[in-house]
Amino acid sequence: MSRAEPLAVQPTDAALIAAWLGGEEQAAAELVRRHARALAGFLAAAGAPEADLDDLVQETLIRAFRSLARFRGQCQFRTWLLAIGGNALKDAARRAKSRGGSQVLPLEEELQAQGGDPHEDAVAGETERRLKDGLQGLSPMQREVFLLRAQQGMDYDDIAQALGTTPGAARVHYHHAVKRLKEIVR
Amino acid sequence: MNLGDRDDLDDARLRELAQRLGARAADTLDVERTAAAVLERLREAPARRRMPIWLPIAAGLVLLLGAGVVWRATHRAPAPAVAAAGYDLKTLSPDQLRQLLQVIDQPLDVDSVTADDTTWDDLTAPELRHLLAVLEG
Numbered sequence: 001m002s003r004a005e006p007l008a009v010q011p012t013d014a015a016l017i018a019a020w021l022g023g024e025e026q027a028a029a030e031l032v033r034r035h036a037r038a039l040a041g042f043l044a045a046a047g048a049p050e051a052d053l054d055d056l057v058q059e060t061l062i063r064a065f066r067s068l069a070r071f072r073g074q075c076q077f078r079t080w081l082l083a084i085g086g087n088a089l090k091d092a093a094r095r096a097k098s099r100g101g102s103q104v105l106p107l108e109e110e111l112q113a114q115g116g117d118p119h120e121d122a123v124a125g126e127t128e129r130r131l132k133d134g135l136q137g138l139s140p141m142q143r144e145v146f147l148l149r150a151q152q153g154m155d156y157d158d159i160a161q162a163l164g165t166t167p168g169a170a171r172v173h174y175h176h177a178v179k180r181l182k183e184i185v186r
Numbered sequence: 187m188n189l190g191d192r193d194d195l196d197d198a199r200l201r202e203l204a205q206r207l208g209a210r211a212a213d214t215l216d217v218e219r220t221a222a223a224v225l226e227r228l229r230e231a232p233a234r235r236r237m238p239i240w241l242p243i244a245a246g247l248v249l250l251l252g253a254g255v256v257w258r259a260t261h262r263a264p265a266p267a268v269a270a271a272g273y274d275l276k277t278l279s280p281d282q283l284r285q286l287l288q289v290i291d292q293p294l295d296v297d298s299v300t301a302d303d304t305t306w307d308d309l310t311a312p313e314l315r316h317l318l319a320v321l322e323g
Binding site for chain 2: 025028029032033036037038040041042043044045046048050053054057058061062065066127128131132135146147150151178181182185
């Protein structure tokens with residue numbers, strides 16, 4: 001009977017984390033494969049400029065792997081990773097501001113092609129643009145809670161653990177965000 | 187979504203929009219390239235334990251406190267003799283301590299000191315030094 005669990009049999013995130021901490025490099029690669037797209041989507045929605053997205057994704061992953069020993073499974077790995085991404089994005093915005101750049105990160109310039117009716121595509125693109133504008137108007141906490149909940153489908157307990165708040169407070173942040181976004185998007 | 191429908195935007199619609207937001211960026215991300223780049227960067231800076239940010243701050247505070255303690259120890263007036271004498275009193279016998287108490291309990295006027303002169307004679311030189319230290323403290 002083999003003692004070692006083969007990595008190929010869909011290991012859990014926890015198993016991959018343990019393997020990485022044990023020195024298995026490919027475990028990190030698998031974690032990247034699993035979560036990098038969600039991270040990129042989160043960062044892009046949170047306001048990361050497209051040109052910087054690759055760097056921000058890498059920076060977030062590097063930060064996460066370097067502090068993985070401190071991850072205690074208090075929330076899902078992805079939630080924890082996205083929270084680190086939020087911090088990396090804030091740091092990048094601060095750096096941009098100190099260099100004299102715009103505090104609000106630029107929005108995507110292109111309308112998202114929906115592949116349907118051109119008029120509806122344009123309207124959908126406009127709605128997304130408004131949503132993105134609205135997200136930039138939220139507090140960082142409201143924005144992160146909203147995206148973790150609405151975009152990533154995380155539950156409040158997980159969000160609270162990752163962001164260092166309570167589930168009740170996370171719920172309040174979400175509702176504040178939804179209320180403001182509805183006003184902006186409509 | 188039609189422009190006229192915007193007023194009816196509900197939570198579900200907002201969630202749908204949020205999910206679509208950033209989807210294109212996510213789709214265009216080259217995951218394999220990202221994984222390779224991350225591994226490469228991790229190899230360049232091996233998985234060493236990064237020093238927690240509070241550690242240098244705490245170390246600085248400890249150094250400052252230590253320097254402050256050393257400075258105070260070297261610059262302030264000598265410590266009250268009472269403390270040192272208090273420690274040394276432990277070396278006295280019960281009888282000697284009683285004698286000492288009697289002396290200390292006397293009112294500090296010339297007459298009483300004179301009247302009790304005999305008591306002083308019972309004390310040895312080191313004991314007198316202790317007593318002086320106490321009285322001067």
